Amino acid sequence: MKLQTQRWIDRWVGQALCAAVSLWARLWGNKVQALPQAPRHILVILLSEMGSVVLAGPMFAALRQRYPSATVHVLQLKKNQEVAKLLGLAKPEHLHALDDSAGLGLLSDIWRVSQTLRALPLDAVIDCELFSRISSLMSYLSGAPLRAGFTPHTQEGLYRGSFINRAIPYNPYQHITQQFLSLVDALDDAAMPRHKAAPVRALPSDTCLSVPFDADELTRYRQKMHADHPTLAGRQVVLLYAGGGLLPERAWPAAHYAQLAKGLVDAGHAVGLIGLRDDAALASQLRADVASEFCVDLTGYTKSIRELLKLFHAAQLLITNDGGPGHFASLTPIQTMVFFGPETGRLYGPLGPRARVLEAGVACSPCLSAYNHRQTFCDGDNQCLKRLQPLPVLHEALQILSQTVQSKADCSHAALSSEPVLHA
Structure with missing residues (x-):
């Protein structure tokens, strides 16, 4: 599917779907609960360019350090999965993919992956995307009771629904790696949905990732x-x-x-x-x-x-x-x-x-x-x-x-x- 076609669908269809799901969540959504001390399954959504996976390395390290017993799942576009496999971000059976090469195939994948994720069940989902609304919708369809992601607050643009209940303001003045780490911090914040008291984090000095070579x-x-x-x-x-x-x-x-x-x-x-x-x-x-x-x-x-x-x-x-x-x-x-x-x-x-x-x-x-x-x-x-x-x-x-x-x-x-x- 062409990039401009994806943008058109995301802008018009995506916004309408996000608004509809937001209304549904407000009327019939369950009460927000605290994250269990030992969560079982956490999903990370990273649909964008492959380079973003490297910048998210410290976030994955923080997740594993804070929740050592949790199984980390990763949702990506099929064409970007090579990097996740190479870096061992999750076991192969915990890597989930959406194929965006054709519209009908993408809809089929959304349904299939949603059913797989809801059957786990997930304790939390971290949506790392800024631009696509499909990732925001997937965070809700996954069935996770806690959904961490970016919010524009009162700023124009970036509307991705109001059903993100562990939201942090997108900050265009802070390195994206630090913002990914703030999404991890948001999972434990009981003062949500507006995350304010995040710890001050320095920019990591390395990716916390490696590819061993003989x-x-x-x-x-x-x-x-x-x-x-x-x-x-x-x-x-x-x-x-x-x-x-x-x-x-x-x-x-x-x-x-x-x-x-x-x-x-x-x-x-x-x-x-x-x-x-x-x-x-x-x-x-x-x-x-x-x-x-x-x-x-x-x-x-x-x-x-x-x-x-x-x-x-x-x-x-x-x-x-x-x-x-x-x-x-x-x-x-x-x-x-x-x-x-x-x-x-x-x-x-x-x-x-x-x-x-x-x-x-x-x-x-x-x-x-x-x-x-x-x-x-x-x-x-x-x-x-x-x-x-x-x-x-x-x-x-x-x-x-x-x-x-x-x-x-x-x-x-x-x-x-x-x-x-x-x-x-």
């Missing part, structure tokens, strides 16, 4: 990559993700990427252009502009998220538009530079010390929000990214690569210094 597995992958693309061997590898995905206004200009890639190659590094098969045309254009054997096309090279993570292990730096790759990179040792403009790194930036957010800070940025259904008014003229010039980005990238070399040299020196001295 050293031999990573070595074999690096050898395969060098065999497939010999020009990458012997040079530091910089990966560039120039695609915009579903929101092309988030993309740094292709001409800027070409100038950056040429500067990296001239400085003695290798460049790999990553992305989906749909990004192959853009990669071909960039390779033609750079005109160097050390700039290679890796679009479609990785067949899974796990392979993408292995590719990150084999490279030294990722420079990317806002999107999934920047968040997946935080699960690996690679250094990352992420462009933000239509959205802001203050709200959606990758977690961890290895990520750098690049923003121009123009007056209209950020322009995509929960209040405008992520529809920008710049009409493709994304000045917030066009004004980020290639030469300063290149300078910072070369500094990072230089520091990476120095860090490896220091580690090698320390290892040699720690070896025992043999005397004749």
